[in-house]
Amino acid sequence: MNDEHRGRLRQRTRAEERTAGLEVQLSALTAEIETLRGQLDDARREAADNRAGWQRAAADFANYRRRAEQEREATLGLANEMLLAKLLAVVDDFDRALAAMPSELEHLGWIEGLWLVERKLRALLDSEGVTSIEAVGKPFDPREHEAVIHEQTRTAPDGQVIGEVQRGYRIRDRVLRPALVKVADNSEGAAGLPDKDTTEHGAGPSAPHDPGGIH
Amino acid sequence: MGKIIGIDLGTTNSVVAVMEGGEPTVIASAEGGRTVPSVVAFTKTGERLVGQLAKRQSITNPAATVYSIKRFMGRRWDDPEVQRSKDLVPYTVDKDPKSDGIRVTLADGKSYTPPEISAMILQKLRTDAEAYTGEKISDAVITVPAYFDDTQRQATKDAGRIAGLDVKRIINEPTASALAYGLDKKKDEKVAVYDLGGGTFDISILELGDGVFEVKATNGDTHLGGDDFDQRVIEWLLAEFKKDQGIDLSKDPQAMQRLKEAAEKA
Numbered sequence: 001m002n003d004e005h006r007g008r009l010r011q012r013t014r015a016e017e018r019t020a021g022l023e024v025q026l027s028a029l030t031a032e033i034e035t036l037r038g039q040l041d042d043a044r045r046e047a048a049d050n051r052a053g054w055q056r057a058a059a060d061f062a063n064y065r066r067r068a069e070q071e072r073e074a075t076l077g078l079a080n081e082m083l084l085a086k087l088l089a090v091v092d093d094f095d096r097a098l099a100a101m102p103s104e105l106e107h108l109g110w111i112e113g114l115w116l117v118e119r120k121l122r123a124l125l126d127s128e129g130v131t132s133i134e135a136v137g138k139p140f141d142p143r144e145h146e147a148v149i150h151e152q153t154r155t156a157p158d159g160q161v162i163g164e165v166q167r168g169y170r171i172r173d174r175v176l177r178p179a180l181v182k183v184a185d186n187s188e189g190a191a192g193l194p195d196k197d198t199t200e201h202g203a204g205p206s207a208p209h210d211p212g213g214i215h
Numbered sequence: 216m217g218k219i220i221g222i223d224l225g226t227t228n229s230v231v232a233v234m235e236g237g238e239p240t241v242i243a244s245a246e247g248g249r250t251v252p253s254v255v256a257f258t259k260t261g262e263r264l265v266g267q268l269a270k271r272q273s274i275t276n277p278a279a280t281v282y283s284i285k286r287f288m289g290r291r292w293d294d295p296e297v298q299r300s301k302d303l304v305p306y307t308v309d310k311d312p313k314s315d316g317i318r319v320t321l322a323d324g325k326s327y328t329p330p331e332i333s334a335m336i337l338q339k340l341r342t343d344a345e346a347y348t349g350e351k352i353s354d355a356v357i358t359v360p361a362y363f364d365d366t367q368r369q370a371t372k373d374a375g376r377i378a379g380l381d382v383k384r385i386i387n388e389p390t391a392s393a394l395a396y397g398l399d400k401k402k403d404e405k406v407a408v409y410d411l412g413g414g415t416f417d418i419s420i421l422e423l424g425d426g427v428f429e430v431k432a433t434n435g436d437t438h439l440g441g442d443d444f445d446q447r448v449i450e451w452l453l454a455e456f457k458k459d460q461g462i463d464l465s466k467d468p469q470a471m472q473r474l475k476e477a478a479e480k481a
Binding site for chain 2 (some may be wrong): 081091140142143145146147148150159165166174175178180183196
């Protein structure tokens with residue numbers, strides 16, 4: 001019995017020792033948990049910062065890419081427009097040459113070929129979105145027309161375009177080159193003028209023949 | 216802080232530029248040009264047009280199309296330049312009853328001071344710059360001829376203020392040219408700056424020391440410019456053609472138009 005009791009005591013002591021050991025471990029673990037929690041919070045905060053930074057950078061990059069794309073398109077479009085605007089000078093000369101064709105040549109097959117070239121040129125302009133601006137008979141509009149002659153007349157209402165000196169062109173919704181026009185003037189003195197055919201000038205020698213029609 | 220725009224408010228044409236990545240970039244107008252004609256027009260329908268559009272309609276509306284307003288900026292009515300210029304422009308220039316200055320009077324009785332007209336041009340340049348940068352613009356630097364006196368500089372500042380711009384600096388045109396050529400980074404020297412505009416010709420002598428320019432002398436012809444050169448070329452072409460072909464092209468408006476374009480290009 002004594003032995004038994006002693007043995008129980010020893011056991012208790014060992015149990016107590018274990019308990020004490022566990023308590024020490026517990027406080028150490030609690031401290032470690034606290035540290036880890038702190039580290040986790042730090043890591044989470046850092047992750048959130050990184051995420052926010054990444055999102056900002058991604059948004060910046062998306063904006064940059066969009067703007068770069070826009071600029072590239074604008075540059076290409078502008079280069080195209082400048083080239084087309086230069087080409088118009090040749091188109092004008094071609095129009096004038098065809099309009100001034102001697103009548104005895106008109107029936108030559110070779111001339112037919114020239115008209116085909118002209119049609120091809122129109123088709124090219126058309127495919128690039130270049131269309132001609134209607135002028136004669138319209139009210140003068142500085143957005144599309146440039147007045148080069150102001151003529152006193154009473155056969156057309158004041159401010160109406162009564163002749164085209166040089167055809168204007170639009171590219172899509174923008175004016176590539178305004179039409180150079182003659183504008184009617186009904187102001188003082190105009191009523192005293194003799195009547196005359198004011199449309200004669202507009203349909204004059206420089207009015208180009210337009211078989212394809214890109215009006 | 217927002218961007219500051221630089222404006223060359225010229226007699227014939229004006230230009231607006233902005234710094235981008237350390238380099239000045241000229242801003243294209245809504246109509247696509249790099250320069251904006253310094254022209255303001257008031258149409259019969261009450262619309263106000265500025266720049267290219269105003270220029271395109273000018274011959275249909277000469278009395279209400281104001282150009283060369285810079286010739287009147289900050290000048291007194293009795294200034295010989297005013298007396299000379301007012302007879303050369305098709306719009307009406309009167310003495311301002313409230314000051315020694317002038318007013319531009321239109322057919323409908325409305326009248327404007329030169330800074331008010333200039334402000335309309337500045338407003339247009341500002342709008343174009345805002346469309347380009349996508350930002351609101353409120354600050355500007357404007358150039359003026361070296362011979363502009365304090366009153367003329369103040370009138371230019373007033374024009375900026377009316378256009379809603381805080382004019383940070385008024386810079387002499389020849390100084391701006393010299394800066395644009397990077398002359399401030401070179402050694403101390405004297406330079407001559409020639410400025411042949413559409414309607415005026417200026418020459419200035421600048422002295423450079425420690426990166427500061429001093430305008431030593433300035434002179435020029437306020438009524439000589441590129442437009443006069445074009446006119447001479449046209450006259451010469453007309454005379455030559457008449458001599459060779461015996462045909463007077465000056466009566467043919469279409470031929471005159473083509474000559475004018477060819478002369479401008481030449």
